[in-house]
Amino acid sequence: MSLADPQSIKRLWRGFYLLLALLILLDPKLLELVHVLEHDPHHAANFVVDGLPEFYALYGFVTCIAMVVGSKLILGKILMRADTYYDYDPLAPTRDSKGRPLRGKPDASKPERKEAH
Amino acid sequence: MAVEFPPALIMLVGALLIAVSPGKLYKGMSLVFPALTLVAIWLFPETIQVKPASLWFGYDLVLAKLNGPTRPFAIIFALMALAGALFAWNQDRRVELAAAMLYAGSAIGVTFAGDLITLFVFWELMAVGSTIVVWSAGGEAARKAGQRYVNVHLVGGAILMAGLALHVQQTGSIALPTMTMGLDLTDPVRMSVQGQAWTLPLLESPAAWLILLGILINAGTPPFGSWLPDAYPEASPSGTVFLSAFTTKTSVYVLIVLFAGCELLIWAGCLMAIYGIVYAILENDMRRILAYSIVNQVGFMVCAVGIGTGLAINGATAHAFAHIIYKALLLMSAGSVLYMTGKRKCTDLGGLYKAMPITMWCGIIGALAISSMPLTSGFTTKSMITDAASIPENWAMVREVGGQTVWATLFHPSLAWFVLVAASAGVFLHAGIKFPWFVFFQKAAPENDARKLDPPGNMKLAMLVFAALCIALGVFPKPLYDILPFQVGGGPLYEAYSYAHVINQLQLLLFAGLAFFLLLGLLKRTLTITLDFDWLYRRFAPVAWTWIFRPLLRAAEPFHEGILGIPAIAARKWGHDESKVDYQPWGVGTTVLVLTIVLASFLAIHFYK
Numbered sequence: 001m002s003l004a005d006p007q008s009i010k011r012l013w014r015g016f017y018l019l020l021a022l023l024i025l026l027d028p029k030l031l032e033l034v035h036v037l038e039h040d041p042h043h044a045a046n047f048v049v050d051g052l053p054e055f056y057a058l059y060g061f062v063t064c065i066a067m068v069v070g071s072k073l074i075l076g077k078i079l080m081r082a083d084t085y086y087d088y089d090p091l092a093p094t095r096d097s098k099g100r101p102l103r104g105k106p107d108a109s110k111p112e113r114k115e116a117h
Numbered sequence: 118m119a120v121e122f123p124p125a126l127i128m129l130v131g132a133l134l135i136a137v138s139p140g141k142l143y144k145g146m147s148l149v150f151p152a153l154t155l156v157a158i159w160l161f162p163e164t165i166q167v168k169p170a171s172l173w174f175g176y177d178l179v180l181a182k183l184n185g186p187t188r189p190f191a192i193i194f195a196l197m198a199l200a201g202a203l204f205a206w207n208q209d210r211r212v213e214l215a216a217a218m219l220y221a222g223s224a225i226g227v228t229f230a231g232d233l234i235t236l237f238v239f240w241e242l243m244a245v246g247s248t249i250v251v252w253s254a255g256g257e258a259a260r261k262a263g264q265r266y267v268n269v270h271l272v273g274g275a276i277l278m279a280g281l282a283l284h285v286q287q288t289g290s291i292a293l294p295t296m297t298m299g300l301d302l303t304d305p306v307r308m309s310v311q312g313q314a315w316t317l318p319l320l321e322s323p324a325a326w327l328i329l330l331g332i333l334i335n336a337g338t339p340p341f342g343s344w345l346p347d348a349y350p351e352a353s354p355s356g357t358v359f360l361s362a363f364t365t366k367t368s369v370y371v372l373i374v375l376f377a378g379c380e381l382l383i384w385a386g387c388l389m390a391i392y393g394i395v396y397a398i399l400e401n402d403m404r405r406i407l408a409y410s411i412v413n414q415v416g417f418m419v420c421a422v423g424i425g426t427g428l429a430i431n432g433a434t435a436h437a438f439a440h441i442i443y444k445a446l447l448l449m450s451a452g453s454v455l456y457m458t459g460k461r462k463c464t465d466l467g468g469l470y471k472a473m474p475i476t477m478w479c480g481i482i483g484a485l486a487i488s489s490m491p492l493t494s495g496f497t498t499k500s501m502i503t504d505a506a507s508i509p510e511n512w513a514m515v516r517e518v519g520g521q522t523v524w525a526t527l528f529h530p531s532l533a534w535f536v537l538v539a540a541s542a543g544v545f546l547h548a549g550i551k552f553p554w555f556v557f558f559q560k561a562a563p564e565n566d567a568r569k570l571d572p573p574g575n576m577k578l579a580m581l582v583f584a585a586l587c588i589a590l591g592v593f594p595k596p597l598y599d600i601l602p603f604q605v606g607g608g609p610l611y612e613a614y615s616y617a618h619v620i621n622q623l624q625l626l627l628f629a630g631l632a633f634f635l636l637l638g639l640l641k642r643t644l645t646i647t648l649d650f651d652w653l654y655r656r657f658a659p660v661a662w663t664w665i666f667r668p669l670l671r672a673a674e675p676f677h678e679g680i681l682g683i684p685a686i687a688a689r690k691w692g693h694d695e696s697k698v699d700y701q702p703w704g705v706g707t708t709v710l711v712l713t714i715v716l717a718s719f720l721a722i723h724f725y726k
Contacts, residue, residue: 003470003558003561003562004561004562004564016627016630016631016634019627020627020628020631023620023623023624023627024624026620027620027621027624028616028617028620028621037616040615040616040617042615042617043615043617043618043621046507046508046509046531046534047507047531047534047535050507054624056538056621056622056624056625056628057624057625057628058628059538059539059542059625060542060624060625060626060627060628060629060632061628061629061631061632063539063542063543063629064542064543064546064628064629064632064633065632065635065636067391067394067395067398067539067543067546068398068546068632068633068636068639068640069636069639070395071394071395071396071398071399072398072399072639072640073639075395075399075647076399076647079399079647079648079649080399080643080645080646080647080648081645081646081647081648082644082645082646083401083402083462083644083645083646085646085648086646086655086656090656090659090660091659091660091663
């Protein structure tokens with residue numbers, strides 16, 4: 001089995017979905033609801049919603065979507081900069097003594113940035 | 118045999134010897150001294166207080182004694198120094214090792230400190246050691262990052278010192294409070310000092326606020342914590358491993374000792390937990406991702422200290438213990454990748470699963486442990502914190518309004534639990550999957566990948582030992598539970614494994630995993646960094662000075678010249694060329710002179726008041 005093989009990737013996904021389905025079925029509150037499991041006083045609901053079946057699965061999924069979307073699409077749009085942001089000094093002179101613009105010329109004092117592939 | 122001296126001394130002497138020893142001898146010493154310290158911590162008697170021969174300026178110093186959470190913190194600090202030295206064995210950086218021993222030794226000194234002055238001295242020594250660790254990576258980036266790092270910590274230290282001085286002046290005592298358990302583990306702990314209630318957690322005095330601020334700067338709490346992701350990733354591969362362990366966890370220890378039950382910490386901790394995740398999701402540098410996940414994890418501990426029940430304090434201590442191990446493991450794994458490939462950005466990495474299998478598996482075990490997957494150390498420790506948060510009626514303050522009892526907390530106390538559970542899911546997202554995925558997988562390994570990129574033996578051994586510990590503490594947590602600050606007779610201290618708990622945790626994590634892979638397109642790495650609060654002093658302040666404040670001062674020049682004549686007088690006085698009026702840097706000499714004059718005049722005023 002190779003991870004580069006799309007067939008095995010598909011198999012991994014199928015296994016993952018199967019596991020998720022199993023976890024949904026094994027939910028303790030669900031099993032209590034259908035009387036397979038006795039009520040466990042150590043895991044009584046403290047905040048109402050955490051006593052609902054599938055709360056943890058749903059909560060984990062929804063909050064993670066919210067965190068990714070919130071950070072990438074909202075905060076990221078405001079705060080992300082090129083990773084060379086701090087390499088250049090905004091106060092460094094932009095023109096030489098004769099008024100010619102320095103921008104665009106390679107800066108000898110700083111190493112060339114390696115391009116990522 | 119009883120050890121009747123501060124165990125920290127062994128490491129501090131060790132740091133000196135490592136710095137001056139001839140040849141390669143220092144490598145062996147860097148293993149021997151942490152091991153000796155470990156033994157000394159174990160043999161340190163329960164009841165004694167190590168004091169200097171006489172009073173020090175009238176203060177009754179206690180150089181070492183066992184406070185409630187001393188033992189677990191000191192043990193893990195010594196263990197960490199040992200594993201870190203093993204990991205650094207092949208990387209001939211003598212200065213870094215000496216500094217790391219100083220750093221770890223003073224962290225242990227803080228945990229054994231029996232009074233506020235001793236605590237502060239070791240606290241500041243830690244800043245010195247850690248700064249040298251950052252600097253010893255060499256290179257311009259490390260030099261600058263270390264400079265910013267030490268500036269922040271010196272300011273933090275000054276704030277803490279001011280708070281401690283005020284506190285000592287008001288109460289006349291340098292004693293640390295003693296913590297006792299309530300009736301049950303789930304009740305708030307009681308803090309008292311010499312028979313009086315300890316009031317620092319109520320934040321009623323400026324001293325309490327200053328002390329808290331000084332500690333929170335070190336704990337990495339936003340908006341004061343951006344030094345952490347700024348400096349840690351610039352250290353060497355082994356330096357980052359050392360750095361990850363001590364500063365923030367020492368802060369957690371000091372918060373436990375001084376501020377258990379301080380409500381503000383609950384919300385500070387929640388903020389840290391979420392903030393760490395949000396930034397880790399956005400970051401590209403693998404060690405910056407892990408640095409932000411330190412903030413996230415320390416958030417859980419800070420929140421637990423704020424909750425302040427016996428269970429929560431036990432949880433914070435146990436979590437700190439487990440966290441140091443798996444975080445060091447993750448950073449060792451990242452450090453090995455950096456050491457072997459020279460690459461640190463997720464955009465450059467990936468497809469390494471065939472080339473570095475041991476590093477990958479150790480990284481995955483660390484990643485599972487940080488996500489508190491059942492059978493790992495995160496599950497048996499962090500669960501205590503979420504469990505403690507789930508019973509707010511035991512810890513949240515209430516007050517009477519119009520005959521009705523309402524919560525007196527800043528936010529509804531249930532918020533803490535919901536944030537912590539969401540953050541637990543988020544940990545799996547940003548560290549549990551994101552780190553191994555983008556570093557080792559992400560793209561297919563080359564066909565017939567014959568690269569052998571697993572690091573040298575000592576680095577592998579350090580990783581394997583810590584990976585084994587992550588599993589061992591997850592399967593058999595009793596030895597750790599036995600050294601936690603609060604013990605109850607009869608039955609195990611905490612039972613993490615129950616059907617509902619295991620299934621719920623798996624549901625939480627695996628559905629977070631589902632969210633990760635469904636949103637993989639959105640999570641694609643970009644060549645970016647994300648601005649943090651350090652932007653204020655790295656960019657905003659210099660630009661504001663050059664373009665706003667300096668021009669304003671210069672515009673006001675004629676006013677000063679004409680009416681007051683001060684600049685001219687000053688220029689004549691200190692030999693400045695009058696024809697070229699400009700604001701020049703003063704230099705240290707003049708600054709010291711002015712400060713001395715100001716302080717001397719304070720002294721004079723005080724005498725004749």
